[in-house]
Amino acid sequence: MLKVALLGAGRIGQVHARSMTASRQCRVAAVADVNAAAADTLAAEIGAESCSVEAVIADPTIDAVLIATSTDTHSDLITRATAAGKAVLCEKPVDLSLDRALATLAAAEATGRPVMIGFNRRFDPNFAALKAAFEAGEIGKGELLSITSYDPAPPPVEYIKVSGGLFRDMMIHDFDMACWIFGGPPARVTAHGAALVDPAIGTAGDIDTAVVTMVWADGRIAVIKNSRRAGYGYDQRLELLGSGGLLSAQNVLENTVQKVTPQGAVAAKPVHFFLERYMRAYEIEWQAFLDALTQGAPMPVTLREGVAALACAEAAARALVGGVTVEITAAMLGAGDA
Amino acid sequence: MLKVALLGAGRIGQVHARSMTASRQCRVAAVADVNAAAADTLAAEIGAESCSVEAVIADPTIDAVLIATSTDTHSDLITRATAAGKAVLCEKPVDLSLDRALATLAAAEATGRPVMIGFNRRFDPNFAALKAAFEAGEIGKGELLSITSYDPAPPPVEYIKVSGGLFRDMMIHDFDMACWIFGGPPARVTAHGAALVDPAIGTAGDIDTAVVTMVWADGRIAVIKNSRRAGYGYDQRLELLGSGGLLSAQNVLENTVQKVTPQGAVAAKPVHFFLERYMRAYEIEWQAFLDALTQGAPMPVTLREGVAALACAEAAARALVGGVTVEITAAMLGAGDA
Amino acid sequence: MLKVALLGAGRIGQVHARSMTASRQCRVAAVADVNAAAADTLAAEIGAESCSVEAVIADPTIDAVLIATSTDTHSDLITRATAAGKAVLCEKPVDLSLDRALATLAAAEATGRPVMIGFNRRFDPNFAALKAAFEAGEIGKGELLSITSYDPAPPPVEYIKVSGGLFRDMMIHDFDMACWIFGGPPARVTAHGAALVDPAIGTAGDIDTAVVTMVWADGRIAVIKNSRRAGYGYDQRLELLGSGGLLSAQNVLENTVQKVTPQGAVAAKPVHFFLERYMRAYEIEWQAFLDALTQGAPMPVTLREGVAALACAEAAARALVGGVTVEITAAMLGAGDA
Amino acid sequence: MLKVALLGAGRIGQVHARSMTASRQCRVAAVADVNAAAADTLAAEIGAESCSVEAVIADPTIDAVLIATSTDTHSDLITRATAAGKAVLCEKPVDLSLDRALATLAAAEATGRPVMIGFNRRFDPNFAALKAAFEAGEIGKGELLSITSYDPAPPPVEYIKVSGGLFRDMMIHDFDMACWIFGGPPARVTAHGAALVDPAIGTAGDIDTAVVTMVWADGRIAVIKNSRRAGYGYDQRLELLGSGGLLSAQNVLENTVQKVTPQGAVAAKPVHFFLERYMRAYEIEWQAFLDALTQGAPMPVTLREGVAALACAEAAARALVGGVTVEITAAMLGAGDA
Known part of the structure; x- marks a missing residue:
């Protein structure tokens, strides 16, 4: 049985703690957090140190270890x-x-230790079913991918200011989805966006509504819409x-109830x-990590793929500012290190 | 080109007039109605006498002739x-x-002239597609049929009083649909119903909400719900x-627009x-009638089938009053006359 | 913390064991089964005796105690x-x-101890949302209820023989749903059915396809379809x-993926x-049981309600055999014992 | 009654002929076509000269006159x-x-005669219902518009060569939809595309798959996807x-039938x-034209709007070639002529 630790006892750390303790393949030995009280509480709850x-x-x-600490600590940890x-x-x-x-990426790959990035959406049963159907050849060759990804409400502006911006904080998930579906990073990226929801987000130097177009070397196109x-x-x-x-994966509703009245x-x-x-x-994500570790399989989402999503975000940010299409170069993907 | 006449210039006669005049296979020569003014107006509009x-x-x-007069004149005409x-x-x-x-039925069959009954729903593209898929064997042998048939609002009680009752006036369509889907009339019928919508309908001796179960000789079942x-x-x-x-045929909506808000x-x-x-x-119904006439094919809905639907209505009315299951006998279907 | 025991370590007992051990309001102290090995295995797995x-x-x-043993032992236990x-x-x-x-019912009510019957479907989030919307008055007064309930495949005929028949074994759930939605048992019941799926089920004296119509004293109607x-x-x-x-609660699909091809x-x-x-x-069912116990609230599904569902099944069985409508009498509901 | 003529007796002219002859507000006096035989046939069919x-x-x-001739004759006619x-x-x-x-535009506006451009999609009941709901304020201020517009199969390459390219021939409809929904033309346009469907289309200098992003001066965004x-x-x-x-307007299906089998x-x-x-x-388009003429109302789609859609197509074509974002200038919209 694997002995694992959780770094970060905040909201997302608590979510992971549930999966980690439910698995019979691992034992959560320790919880750590810069907020010691938070670590104490969560550790006590799950019987860890x-x-x-x-x-x-x-x-x-x-x-x-599962790293669920603040983003600025990820690289170091x-x-x-x-x-x-x-691992x-x-x-x-x-x-x-x-x-x-x-x-x-260079440092971690030098150690040879497996690193997985927590792009949870790949493990959503709906998106995974779409990917599986596509991989099975059910609609032939992929040509045009559309990703719709809207949050219910904007976070506080204070959060926006330290978030790295919409592309790195929110659309990063969608960059990964696009690279995942199309089997690798795009050749170039164009971005449009504005602060249409909250002018304060614009004042803080960010946008809240955006469309990014990604083009692959062979002409395939992906469009991401964020709000x-x-x-x-x-x-x-x-x-x-x-x-x-x-192929489409529809949104998930609270239940299957429908009401028909004169209003529709x-x-x-x-x-x-x-x-x-x-x-x-x-x-499923946590289970996939454990399965890869115990069976020696490749990580379902590699650190290199995490870097590729960030390269897309970086390119989109530059494209937005310059009003130009930005190439994704090999250097941006850490190609020389592979 | 066939020379045809329209008997009845009321609401449904006017509907038929549109189909009749649009066809290039026939010419509408005459319109007749007990209300001569109505006949005059419609005749003038479509260029008939x-x-x-x-x-x-x-x-x-x-x-x-197309007979669209009041029900009490149908047999005679x-x-x-x-x-x-x-024809x-x-x-x-x-x-x-x-x-x-x-x-x-006996009289008409003795003449050998073709008679078609206007069960329009058989020609609805949705129901026709369901029937075609079933006939093509797409779901194997039919076992259990459900028909939902609700009007938007009850007619005036004065209409109810002369309508012949819900089974003969409204559910008659559904009886025909069930016999059509299952290829012939059922062996027996059970009925339940009440005046839940408008007590005045109950006072008039009718019901406004009903469930009828039809069972075929081989055990197949159909359930009809009316409101x-x-x-x-x-x-x-x-x-x-x-x-x-x-197989299901869903209801038809005004358009394909959807609105998602916090209310759903x-x-x-x-x-x-x-x-x-x-x-x-x-x-389509009118065209099917013309096609049968000009090509010598059997009528898409025979008078005999119209009688079978009425036999089901008669049985349901008796079943409701008696609280019993009523057999559909050969005599009720005019079997001896065939 | 409540100390609870599980009677029955078969398939459904194992399902309940998961809910029981996941709750923080109770501790599963013991597992019992006539098959001692099954009890041993499950007890070891969940840390019980x-x-x-x-x-x-x-x-x-x-x-x-949670009773998940074979049906013939329920009353005694x-x-x-x-x-x-x-409890x-x-x-x-x-x-x-x-x-x-x-x-x-008489014996248990005499003890004053709370008894809940495990009609799990009441706790399905979809059906519960429909019930809540109805109770909130969103569609006014209920008039006509339809329940569709089909299994994927028939059980072995050996099971059918000891099942009590389709009405007591399978439709019992739907009888409870109808009584739950309409707030009490119906006045009378009519039943139709046949062995259309498997003749061996007919030979065993049972049916595999059935339609039951339930009518309430005030005219409301429910139709249940089973296959x-x-x-x-x-x-x-x-x-x-x-x-x-x-109001409708649609069926639950495996995921939200749709594929559009020339085939549809x-x-x-x-x-x-x-x-x-x-x-x-x-x-949710188990949690509702614990909530009722710890908060002194009435049981979400009473033993009396469990008897009412059985009374409907009994009436349907008699209605099918006799080809008649069967009244649900006060005696069948244990009214004199309340 | 208006006396009207049809210029062009090809496929789309024949479609319009049906609407024109069905209206009681006009009489189709003449049909003209460079192919005199085509004009003769259609004229005979509808009783025109x-x-x-x-x-x-x-x-x-x-x-x-209704102009349904080849595109290269539109301006002259x-x-x-x-x-x-x-008109x-x-x-x-x-x-x-x-x-x-x-x-x-300059010449026609100088005459003061009304000119309408046949962007038929504005009159589709689904899109019109979406527009009406939006104008009624049902979803507040518009922010992000997505248009999906795919043909079933590419036209022959010979057609592609004289079509003006995907942006002017096919996406022109979507440019108009976007300008219509958002109440005017965008500030700038970006385009991506490739010949993914048929290499011969690429050889002919065109694309068959494209994504265009339009941005309005206030930040609103529209994305158009074409295949x-x-x-x-x-x-x-x-x-x-x-x-x-x-708000969404879903695609239109052949009928409402659904089939559920083990395949889904x-x-x-x-x-x-x-x-x-x-x-x-x-x-509806033809009726809207007649209504505007007979009631002196403004044309539902003006020539100026037709030019705006073409300006978007022109900008998209330049954006695609240059890999840049192209501004829509006042000169491109004929602003000086208004």
Whole structure:
């Protein structure tokens, strides 16, 4: 049985704690957090030890760590944990700085330790079913991918200011989805966006509504639409046109009830936000990490793929500012390090 | 080119007039109605002659008549028109009296002239597609048929009093659908119902909400649900469980627009009533009648089938009063006359 | 914290064991089964003691038992457990014999101990949302309820022979749904059915396809359709016509993926069977039982309601054989015992 | 009653002929076509005179003409017909050359005669219902518009060569939809595309798959996706995210039948192509033209709007070639001529 530790006892750390303790393939030995009280509480709840990050990394009996700390610590923790011989599952994004992420990639790959990035949406049963149908050839060759990804409401502006911006904080998921569906990163990226939802987001130097077009070397195209506010709830959809048909993954509703009155036919609202929508995906994600570790299979989402998503975000940010199409170069993908 | 006449210039006669004049296979020579002014107006509009029913029947150059007069005249007009050598398309129901309908069947069949009953729903593209898929074997053997048929609002009680009752006036369509889908009449019928929508309908001796179960000799079952009031509009659906799957024809909505707000996902209302829903079916129905006449093919809906639907209604009425299951006998179907 | 025991370590007992051990409001102290090895295995897995039914009932420290044994033992165990002062959650049906169930009702009510019957479907989030919308008055007064309930495939004929028949074994759930939605048992019941799926089921004296119509004293109607085989998977739907509109709970599909090709638009299959469909309902059911116990609230599904569902099944069985409508009398509902 | 003439007796002219002859507000006096035989046939069919274009324009008794000739004649015919005092309904696009279209705009506006461009999709009941709901404020302020527009199969390469390219020939409709929904032309346009469906289309200098992003001065964004081949049929959808919710117009299917089998739940195919999908829109379009003429209301789609759509196409073509974002200038919209 694997001995694992959880770094980060905040909201997303608590979500992971549920999956980690439910598995019979691992035992959660330790929880660490800069907020010691948070670590204590969560550790007590799941029967683990509360200790420092340093102690976790120094403990040679811990096989793997799940990094759910703040984004600015990811690169450092990935580097230190892999250097200490541990396998790592790290929350997205790898970093807000592409340069730093590339350095982390080089360092981690040098250790040979497996690192997985927590792009949870790949494990959503709906998106996974779409991917599987596509891989099975059910609609032929992929040509045009559309990703719709709307949050129910914008976060506080204080959060926006430290988030790295919409592309690195929110659309990073969609960049990964596009690269995942099309089997690798695009050749170039164009971006459009504005602060249509909240002018304060614009004042803070960010946007809340955006469209990014990604083009692959062979002409395939992906379009990503993001909004920080779809008042009706969380909206997460994929649609892929192929040479033989169309695959789509529709949004997830709260229930199957419909009401028909003189006002029309009303179906349920979408589930509210990512915790409701992706709880099952988080469970499957953790299981996939354990399966890869115990069976020696490749990580389902590699650190290199996490860097590619960040390269797309970096390119989109530059494209938006310059009003130009930005090429994704080999250097941006850490190609020289592979 | 066939020379045809329209008997009845009321609401449904006007609907048929559109299909009749649009066809290039026939010419509408005459319109007759007990309300001469109505006949004059409609005749003028479509470029036909306004004349008496007697004149139409006496005119040997008229090949076919469409009977859209009041129900109490149907039997007489079918009998006279076929005796005069004309082909007939008669609106449903054949009659409110099964005995009279059986006499009409005997008389009309003795002339050898073709008679079609206007069960328009058979020509609805949705129901026709379901029937075609079933006949093509797409779900194997039929086992359990469900018919949902709700009007948007009850008619005036004055209409109810002369309507022949819910079974003969409204459910007659559904009886025909069930016999059509399953290829012949059932062995027995059970009925339940009440005046839940409007107590005045109950006072008038009728019901406004009903469930009828039909059982075929080999055990196949059909359930018909009727309500005089589905406040949200017209609701017309079929669902057939077969040995290999399920076929359903969903209701028809005004348009494909959906609105998602915090109150849920709202689709359009159903189309309001039968004229909106079945306008295309009326056109196809008339064309099917002409096709049968000009190509010598059997009528798509025979008078005998019209009698069978009435026999089901008669059985349901008796089943409701007696609280018993009523057998459909050969005599009720005019079997001895075939 | 409540101390509870599980009687029955078979398939459904194992399902309940998951909900029981996941709750923080109770501790599963013991597991009993006539198959001691099954009890041993499950007890070891969940950290409970394996012991005899007698020992569980004799242990005064056990507050509540969940009865998931074979149906023929339900009445006896309910009686003994309540006599021993325990609260009971018993799987459906109460019994195959209405007389025995009525005796059990009298005995259990005399003890004053709470008994809940495990009609899991009431706790399905979809059906619960429909019920809540109806109770909130969203479609006015209920008039016509339709229940569709199809299994993916018939059980072995050996099972059929001891099942009590389709009405007591399968439709019992739907009888409860109808009584739950309409707030009490009907006045009378009519039944139709046949062995259309498997002649061997007919030879065994049972049916596999059935339609039952229930009528309430005030004229409201419910129609239940059952089939032992909907080849495409489990099909569980409700539809309620009210004075102000229609509420429906659609079936549950495996995922939200759609594929559009020249063959049409294909959505996912329904989830396969009741374990997939109702797993969440079982969890909520157990939680509702604990909530009622700890907060002194009335049981969400009473033993009396379990008897009413059985009375409907008994009436339907008699109606089918006799070809008549059968009244549900006060005696059949145990009215004199209340 | 208006006296009208039809210029062009080809496929789309024949479609319009049906709407024109069905209206009681006008009489189709003449049909003209460079192919005199085609004009003769159609004229005979609808009871009109077959004559030359010159004769139609020279006839002072003809109030209005519908131009359904080849695109290269549109500008000339609009100019001559308006100069002759006639009202004009001209098929899209105005021209393949923006410069020529601007000259036509100047000339036609100088005559003061009404000119309508036949953007039929505005009259589709689904899109019109979406627009009406949006204008009624049902989702607040519009922010992000998505247009999906796929043809079932690419036209012959010979057609592609003279079509003006995907942007002017096919996406011109979608440019108009976007300008219509958002109430005016965008500030700038970006385009991506490739020949993914048929390399021969690429060899001919065109693309068959494209994504265009349009940005309005206030930050609103529209994304248009085009493909020459959605093998499953015609696919025409709109989706508009607003500050208060989402409006979408789904694709139109052949019928409402669904089939559920072990392979999943199959709905009908989309209707095959634009004639099936937009037949009703063509009828409403013609009626809207007549209504505007007889009631002195502004044209529902002005020539100026037709030019704006062409300006978007021109900008997209330049954006694609240059890999840059192209501004829509006032000069491109004929602003100086208004």
